[in-house]
Structure formats: C-alpha cells, structure tokens
Amino acid sequence: MRILAVASEAFPLVKTGGLADVAGALPLALERHGAHTTTLLPGFPKVMARAHSSGTTHQVWSWNDFYGGWAELIGAEVAGLDLLILNAPHLFDRPGGIYGNGAVDWPDNWRRFAAFSRAGADIAGGMLTGYKPDLVHVHDWQAALTLAYMRYGAANDVASVITVHNLAFQGQFGADIFGELGLPDDAMSIHGVEYYGGVGFLKAGLKAAWAITTVSPTYAQEICTPEGGMGLDGLLSSRSNALTGIVNGIDLEQWDPRTDRHLPQHFSADDLGARRGNRHAVEQRFALHRDDSLLLCLVSRLTWQKGIDVLVDCLDEIVSMGAKLALLGNGDPSFEAAFHAAAGRHPGRIGVVTGYDEALSHQITAGADAILVPSRFEPCGLTQLHGLRYGCLPIVTRTGGLADTIIDANEAALTAGVATGFQFQPLAHQPLINAVRRALHVHREPADWQGMQVQAMRSDVSWDHSAKCYIDVYRSLLRGTHG
Numbered sequence: 001m002r003i004l005a006v007a008s009e010a011f012p013l014v015k016t017g018g019l020a021d022v023a024g025a026l027p028l029a030l031e032r033h034g035a036h037t038t039t040l041l042p043g044f045p046k047v048m049a050r051a052h053s054s055g056t057t058h059q060v061w062s063w064n065d066f067y068g069g070w071a072e073l074i075g076a077e078v079a080g081l082d083l084l085i086l087n088a089p090h091l092f093d094r095p096g097g098i099y100g101n102g103a104v105d106w107p108d109n110w111r112r113f114a115a116f117s118r119a120g121a122d123i124a125g126g127m128l129t130g131y132k133p134d135l136v137h138v139h140d141w142q143a144a145l146t147l148a149y150m151r152y153g154a155a156n157d158v159a160s161v162i163t164v165h166n167l168a169f170q171g172q173f174g175a176d177i178f179g180e181l182g183l184p185d186d187a188m189s190i191h192g193v194e195y196y197g198g199v200g201f202l203k204a205g206l207k208a209a210w211a212i213t214t215v216s217p218t219y220a221q222e223i224c225t226p227e228g229g230m231g232l233d234g235l236l237s238s239r240s241n242a243l244t245g246i247v248n249g250i251d252l253e254q255w256d257p258r259t260d261r262h263l264p265q266h267f268s269a270d271d272l273g274a275r276r277g278n279r280h281a282v283e284q285r286f287a288l289h290r291d292d293s294l295l296l297c298l299v300s301r302l303t304w305q306k307g308i309d310v311l312v313d314c315l316d317e318i319v320s321m322g323a324k325l326a327l328l329g330n331g332d333p334s335f336e337a338a339f340h341a342a343a344g345r346h347p348g349r350i351g352v353v354t355g356y357d358e359a360l361s362h363q364i365t366a367g368a369d370a371i372l373v374p375s376r377f378e379p380c381g382l383t384q385l386h387g388l389r390y391g392c393l394p395i396v397t398r399t400g401g402l403a404d405t406i407i408d409a410n411e412a413a414l415t416a417g418v419a420t421g422f423q424f425q426p427l428a429h430q431p432l433i434n435a436v437r438r439a440l441h442v443h444r445e446p447a448d449w450q451g452m453q454v455q456a457m458r459s460d461v462s463w464d465h466s467a468k469c470y471i472d473v474y475r476s477l478l479r480g481t482h483g
Contacts, residue, residue, distance in 0.1 A: 007040070137161045167214075216248075262363055
C-alpha cells in the first residue's frame with residue numbers, strides 16, 4: 001500500500017506542535033504494517049537544511065512559474081522518512097515562524113498552502129513518472145486544499161483521508177482569493193470550498209475527503225456538537241459515518257526513561273527510586289525547595305485553550321495546600337507575566353522558564369510527580385502521554401483525548417490498581433483545586449502513589465495500536481466502503 005502524506009510539519013525536520021509528532025512518527029509505524037508512506041513537506045529553511053545535510057537530495061520536478069515564482073520538488077530521506085519537499089523560495093524561504101512572524105500570520109498563507117496543496121494533488125494524479133499513491137492522507141488546514149484540487153482534477157479517483165488535529169485552526173480567507181486558486185467556478189459553492197461567504201481550506205478538505213479522522217474518539221464526538229464544532233459541526237455531523245477518532249501515540253525511542261539522553265538519571269517502572277535524581281535536577285533548575293512535597297509541572301503553550309487563565313487563579317491556593325510547581329512554556333504575555341508574578345510571591349514554591357526547550361521538557365516530565373493539563377478542549381494531547389511514560393501522573397480536564405487516555409483515580413480504580421491519573425470537570429477553579437487535593441492525598445501514601453506510577457508507565461502509549469486503526473481506515477476506503 002502506497003500512502004502519500006501531505007503535512008506542513010514533521011518531526012524531526014520542523015515542529016510547532018503535535019501535528020509534527022504525528023507526521024513524523026505515523027509513517028514509521030505504518031511501515032511495520034505493510035504501508036509505505038511518502039511525505040510531502042514545504043521547503044521551510046529548517047526542512048531544506050536538514051534535507052541537504054542528509055546527502056540524499058535529488059530533484060524530481062521543477063516549475064518555471066509556480067504560484068508566482070520558480071519552484072522544484074526534491075526527494076530526500078531523513079530519519080527514516082521518505083520525503084518529497086516543495087522547494088519554493090518565494091513562498092517558504094523567509095525568516096520568522098513557518099506560519100507567521102511572531103503573533104502575526106504571513107498575509108500570503110493562502111497562496112503558500114494553496115501551492116503546497118496543488119503540488120500534493122498533482123503528485124496524487126500521477127505527475128511523477130513511476131509513482132502514483134493508492135491513498136492520500138492530508139493533515140490539517142494547511143494541506144486540506146489538496147483534496148479539493150484532487151476532487152476537481154485528475155486525481156478524483158484516488159482514495160483520501162483528512163486528519164483534524166485541532167478544529168480551531170481552519171484556514172479561512174476572503175472570497176477575493178478564489179480566482180487565484182485555479183479551481184473551477186463551481187468549486188465556489190457550499191458543496192466545495194465556500195465557507196461563510198469566503199474560502200475555507202479545512203472545510204473544503206472535510207467536504208472532499210473520502211474519510212475523516214481526528215485524534216481521539218471523544219474529540220470526534222465533541223466536534224459534531226455546536227459547542228465543539230466551531231462552525232463545522234453541521235458538516236461533520238452530516239459526515240459522521242466517515243468520521244473516526246484514533247488516539248495518537250508517542251515515539252517510544254525518543255521518550256524512554258531507560259535511555260533518554262536528556263535525563264540526568266535513567267529509571268524504569270522497576271526502579272522508580274532512580275527517578276529522584278531527575279527530581280533534584282528539576283528543583284535546582286527551577287530554584288525550588290528540595291523537599292518531599294508534591295511537585296507539579298506544566299509544559300504547555302500558555303493560551304486560553306489550555307485553560308491557563310483558570311490555573312493562574314489557582315496558583316496561590318495550590319501553594320497554600322503544600323504543592324510546588326515548575327512551569328515551562330510561552331504564549332500570551334499576560335499569562336507569562338502572571339506566572340512570573342506568582343513565582344515572585346512564592347519563591348522556592350513556583351519556578352518559571354519561559355520559552356520552549358525540548359531537552360528540558362523531558363527532564364521536567366522525568367522529575368515531577370504530576371503534570372497539569374487543564375485544557376478547555378484537547379483533540380488528543382501529547383504531554384499527558386509523556387507523563388504516563390515517565391511516571392509523571394497527569395491531572396487533566398475530562399475532555400477530548402485527555403478523557404480517552406487517563407484512568408481517573410476514583411475509589412474503584414484505586415482499589416483495582418488501574419488508576420493512572422486524575423480527571424476533573426468542568427474546567428473551573430474549584431474542580432481543578434479538588435483534583436490537586438486528591439493528588440496530594442494519594443501522594444501522602446507512597447505505596448499508592450508508586451502503584452499509580454507503575455500502572456501509568458505500563459500504559460500502551462505506542463503508535464502500534466493507532467497504526468492498525470489507520471490501516472483499517474485505509475483498507476476500508478480501498479475496498480470502496482468509505483462513508
């Protein structure tokens with residue numbers, strides 16, 4: 001089975017969030033089940049640098065004028081990934097972020113990702129000699145227009161899947177861009193790319209895809225409701241027979257407490273005592289008191305979606321209850337300032353590092369007792385899976401993938417020895433405080449806490465089961481049983 005994946009980022013080449021982790025790990029997991037994936041990426045500077053350093057690059061196609069400039073398609077192999085890269089300097093070779101400069105999106109994002117999508121559709125249609133995929137799998141709005149180009153072009157007979165990683169990001173643009181997309185006039189309709197009078201990239205992909213997946217079963221249900229559908233619930237409800245929720249996995253080689261190169265001290269579920277060296281490293285890095293109190297951590301973007309406003313209001317009470325907190329993250333400046341102010345009020349009890357540091361995120365998860373994930377909505381979430389893998393018990397809102405991956409430490413689950421974390425609902429001050437209080441109560445019983453840690457570390461957070469689910473979706477489409 002030959003899969004063409006179209007994604008705007010993939011670890012380890014370029015990453016801004018969980019999409020990259022999925023696009024980087026899923027092809028390797030699918031390979032073990034007999035499906036070979038070729039991944040199309042934009043030629044961002046980091047992608048081009050990593051590809052050239054591999055020594056495997058070769059040109060497979062070129063255009064003299066592709067959406068406003070010269071472009072080429074190059075092949076490469078990086079970190080086990082079979083890649084096609086759209087090198088279009090006028091679109092992708094620029095300083096700043098891959099989607100914008102700071103908090104401001106690049107104004108030509110519609111053109112950049114229309115070009116990227118058009119390249120994906122042309123490859124799907126057989127543009128490259130000797131290669132035509134059996135199925136095209138696109139990720140999020142940046143790649144979604146691929147399916148519209150396929151639908152209205154030569155690749156309308158090729159099976160297709162779109163995965164929604166976060167419905168909040170939809171790629172909505174004004175109707176004035178339609179004439180430059182190269183789509184037929186009848187595509188500008190409710191049955192095509194038209195969305196509330198403009199052009200909706202994600203909407204177009206959801207309409208054209210043979211199948212839709214999202215990254216947890218609960219999130220698949222939530223996005224079909226007015227509360228969770230963000231304007232697309234009607235379309236998603238009408239396509240519910242084609243919608244499947246599949247929980248993400250994580251890379252077990254990158255996240256292995258026995259071998260992780262980022263950790264001061266390795267450990268395992270059979271040797272939890274060795275974990276203490278990582279705790280001491282976290283206390284030192286965040287200038288926290290060295291004691292046996294419950295050490296909470298937060299590794300997150302500091303945004304409204306992540307429930308940070310509610311957590312900020314809880315900080316003083318969390319400290320007064322006897323816990324301490326290490327924070328690694330960045331985002332809304334007002335939230336950053338609020339955490340720094342709280343650290344100033346509670347020296348030795350709250351420590352803050354703003355920014356993102358991959359190595360430090362591993363160290364925190366390996367050293368803290370529990371990880372806070374108080375999201376308002378969470379399609380899947382990866383930090384709670386990292387927490388499970390490293391015995392850092394998640395305290396999570398009961399929503400989306402958080403609900404699907406964490407077994408709450410209620411009395412029955414504790415008695416049965418199956419609890420892996422603490423859930424709370426709704427996202428509000430008192431429910432969050434109550435969840436922390438429950439964690440504090442269990443933490444005072446070392447045997448119970450360690451039992452939960454062992455159970456968490458034995459959770460299956462690999463890609464193996466998820467890959468099998470994707471293979472089932474692919475096979476159903478190729479048998480002609482799509483919704």
